[in-house]
Amino acid sequence: MKLNILFIADVRFEGGTSTALAVEIQAAARAGLKTGLLAVKGPLLDHPYPMHPDLRALLDGGATERIDPETKVEADLVLLHHPTIMSNCVTRRISIRAKHLVMVLHHPMVDRLGKLQYDLARIINNCRWTFGVNVLLAPVSAIVRDALPRRLPTGAELLSEDWTNLIDLDDWPRRADGPPHNPVVIGRHARPDKLKWPSSIADALRIYPADQSRYTIRILGGDSFLEELYGQLPANWEILPFAWTGIPEFLQGLDFYVYYHSDSWSEAFGRTILEALAVGLVTILPIHFQPLFGDAAVYAAPRDVERVIDKFINDVEAYAQQSALAKDFVSRHHSADLFQQRLERLFGIARPRDSAVERASMIQPLPTRHVLFASTNGIGMGHLAQQMAVAQRLPEGLKPVFATMSYAMRIAANEGYHAHFLTYHRGIDAAPEDWNDVLAEELFDLISHLRPAVFAYDATAVFDGVAAALAMDPNLFSIWVRRPMWRESHRGFLEMANAFDAVIEPGELADEFDHGPTKEMRDKVFLVPPVLHLEPNERLERTAARLFLDLPEGVTVVALQLGSGSNFDMRGVRNGVLKALLDRPDTLVLDIRSPIRADLAPDEPVGPRHRIVELFPSFRYSRAFDAAVVAPGYNTFHENILGAVPTLFVPNEADEMDLQLNRARWAELGGFGLLMRRDHGLPHVDSFVERLLDPTERDSMAARCSSIIWTNGADQIADFIEDHARILRTDWDITKGA
Template identity: 85%
Template sequence: MRLDILFVADVRFEGGTSTALAVEIRAAARAGFKTGLLAVKGPLLRNPYPMHPDLRALIDGGATERIDPDTKVDADLVLVHHPAIMSNRFTRRTGIRTERMVMVLHHPMVDRRGKLQYDLARIVSNCRWAFGVKVWLATVSAVVRDALPRHLPAGAELLPENWTNLIDLDDWPRRPDGPPHNPVIIGRHARPDKLKWPSRAADALRIYPADAARYSIRILGGGPFLRELYGPLPANWEILPFAWTGIAGFLQGLDFYVYYHSDSWSEAFGRTILEALAVGLVTILPAHFQPLFGDAAVYAAPRDVEGVIGKFITDADAYARQSALAREFVARYHSAELFPQRLERLFNISKPRDAAAVRASTIQPLPIRQVLFASSNGIGMGHLAQQLAVAQRLPRGLKPVFATMSYAMKIAAEEGYHAHFLTHHRGIDAAPVDWNDVLAEELFDLISHLRPAVFAYDATAVFDGVVAALAMDPNLFSIWVRRPMWRESHRPFLEMADAFDAVIEPGELADEFDHGPTSEVRDKVLLVPPVLLLEPNQRLDRAAARNFLEIPDGMTVVALQLGSGSNFDMRGVRNGVLKAVLDRPDTLVLDIRSPIRADFESDEPVGPRHRIVELFPSFNYSRAFDAAVVAPGYNTFHENILGAVPTLFVPNESDEMDLQLNRARWAELGGFGLLMRRDHDLPHVDRFIEQLLDPTEREGMAARCEAVPWTNGADVIANYIEDHARMVRTDWDITKDS
């Protein structure tokens, strides 16, 4: 593959580095350059982060190509963004060849207190090892340039000008003309990090005054760390969570942008400041920013900020002039339209003569990568079903393979996937220690044979055999998908998180009722929306579903789905519900049995309106149901709520299960469903069925369920797997013993 520019970056960065990179990719695409993006998993981000949405949109939209490490690439220029990603060597060889390589230094080598932020000689050496050419160092500002040593490492040379951030002005419309509001709206935005805030509370309150009669303070990117820094926060501080979208609109609603940070932090450039200037905000900064932004901003000590704001409030002409200066400065020095000129000036790389032909050129298929999905699931089917939901959403080029302890393995095989059965020690009455040794060998053999790019494990329990197998291949990217609602007895498994590169937690509609062990560590995991195998709008319509199930006209259908019964005896509930429902003359019960139920002996229907069926996925036919009685396992619970099926939830309260009772309580108290407990409410089953089948009750439950907002977390997990299946790793030091 021939490229004009190969961009190399840790695409998971949340802040200015990714935003600046996205602007360069868009500018290159508009100019007609053919580019690619090689993703690196660097050492700076320890917690799991997805690809920055701007970068994913550029790949999905065809502005640049995703580059696999094995793709043979000849690039006129390799642009590596941020030195931290080359703190270690690539842990694998790549197929990249280039004549010119630039390392964009987005951060000073030394902070304001003299602390070394990265080893420049090591980074240059690792770049030369990876690309085999001289390393041009591109500083994003004078702050970064001034922090460099007088003598650069061997094999490195400094570009004659700074690689300043650029911005697409069309994405940042000007603030509406007019004077400031009353009260004055002061704002700022930055990723949530205490280093991005003043070191002293007194300074913070001078910069962002607490006088609610005069000032309204809007903060995008705040969090609990602010209370840790400053104690109780003023009532006029509006704290908004960090976001990637809607920032332009946020800025347009402000009167002043005021940004000060910790004494120990060195802001290499200040991307958020550039965005504020672009919309024409009067921007107030500490004096050390003056070499970067000149007269586009106003500079003041913390004690003088309120006075500066006061002068602009009383002088509308001065306010308008400063707003215009800010916008003009960005247009003159930081417009994305300057990017092609930079390439030609520094590297003699001109725009392609036939830009349309470059854009129309065929994207090269990526190499096939295997993804190994492993799961436990001896009792139910939830983990395997969740993995199927993700596997179905993987793009072409990623091949799912399953290794599972679930007796429902046949479902994966019937879907056309390669599947391997892993026997659980209880199934063969094996000693856990010996069984874990065998499990480690089985998994290692699979990993050695398949050479997967990603190992995705879905379970609550993490077995020692899984950990041992992963330790044998530290370059294999591993993910643990663990659902919430843990019991306290599951807490020891939290320690197993260190065995994986990432932990992903699918969302829980009833999350406010979850106070289990995983709720304490959510800042260390990637949280995604609830996962469904089949989305509500993908189900058969009512007529087709009832026709398939051969439902007579006029019958009220109740689906009965109480699990396998392997660890919680539901026979009494089933019998009670059957009698209460079938006592009504116009009802029909679909008794949906699990493909892995404990009792495989055939049992007979109790009457002509009782049908025993095996459906998977039963949710596909749920528009045929008028109501349901189910155990609120993760999958069934979310399917029935999001599918607006009026439901009576009967939780499986076995100690080894998750907190199904909490889910059912959330549904009951919110009007999304009803709750009946086996050991508490069975004598009153007639009353529960009467309520469930009341048309007004059903209509109310369905309406509340239909109003629940939702997107499928399976899409997020599939994207995450895709991104990490194509990454080069530098997050661990391959030169040391592994």
């Protein structure tokens, strides 16, 4: 593949590095250049961050091509964004030939306290080892340039000019003209990090005053860390969570942008400052930023910030002039339109004559990669169904293969997936130690045969055999998808998180009722919305669903789905509910049996209005149901709530299950459903059924459920898998072995 530019970056960075990269990719696309993006998992970020949304949007929109690490590439220019991505050698051989190799230095080598931030000599050596050419160092600012040693490592050369951040002015509409508000709105935004804030509470209160009669302090990117840093926060500080979107609108609502950080932090450039200047905000900064932004900003010591603000409040003309200076500075020195000029001036890369045709004709398909989905599930089939939800959303070129302990494996096979059955030690009466050894061998054999790019494990329990198999191939990217609502007895499995590269937790509608052990680990996992195999709008319409199920007109249809019964005897509940329903002459019961129920012997309906069916996925036909009685396992609970099916929840309260009772309580107390416990409510089953079938009650539950705003977490998990299936790893030191 021949490219004008190959961008190489850790696409998970939340802040300015990714935003600056996105602007360059977009500018190159506008110039008609042929570019590609090779994603790296570097050593700096431990949290399982997803790809920055701006970069994903550019890939999805065709502005650049996703590059697989095994793709052979020839590029006029290879741009490595951020030095730390090459702190270690790459863990697999790549074939990239670069005419020019540029390392964009987004961070100083030494911070303000003199602490080394990265080993430049090691990075240069790794670059030369990997690409076979010398490295041009491109500092993003004079601050980064000045932190470099006078004598550069062998094979490194300093670019003659700084690789300053650029910004697309169309994305940053100017703040409306006019004087400041009363009270004055002072704001700032940054990723949530203590180093991005003044070191002392005294300085913080000088810079962001607590006088609510005069000031409103609006903070985008605040979190609990601010209370840890400063104690109780002033009442006029409005704390907003970090976000990737809505920043231009946030800035347009401010009067002043005021940004100060820790004494120990070295801000390489200040992307957020550039954004504030772009919208024309009067911006107040510490004096060390003056070489970067000149007269576009105003500079003051913390004790003088209020005085500077007062000056501009009392001089409307000076306020307007300073706003104009800010906008003009960004237009002259940092407009995205300057990127093409930079490329041509430094590297001779000119705009192609027939760029659109040329770029479209050179797009190449990505090589096929396997994704190995492994799951437990001897009792239910929720983990397997959740993995199928993700698998069906993977793009072309990623081939799902299933290895599962679920007896519902045939469901995956029937969908056309390759599936491998893994025995569980209880099913064959094997000693756990011996079984784990065999499990490790089975999984390793599968991994060796398939050579998957990603191993995705869905379960609560992580077995030693799984961890052992993964340890044999540290370059295989591994993900543990674990759902919330754990019992305390499951806490021990949390220690197994270290066996995986990333942990993903699907969301829980009843999150406020979850006080289990995973709640304490939220800062170490990638949180996504609740996951559904099918989305509510993918269901058959009511008429079509009833026709498929051969349901007569004029009857009230109730779905009965109480799980497999393998570990919690629901026969009494089923019989009691069934009788109460069939005692009503206008009711038909659709008794949906699990494909992995404990008793596989066929049983007979108790009457003509009792239908026994094996139906998967039953949610596809749920518009045919007027009501349902179900066990609130993760999948069924979220399907019925998000599908607005009026439901009586009967939780499975076995010790090894998740906290289904908490889900049902959330539904009951919020008006989203009804709760009946097996050992408490059975004597009153008639009253529960009467309430469930009351038209007013059903309408109320359906309306409450329909008001929930939701997106499918399966889409985000599929995106995460796609991004990490095409990633180059430098996050571990392969020179030390595995």
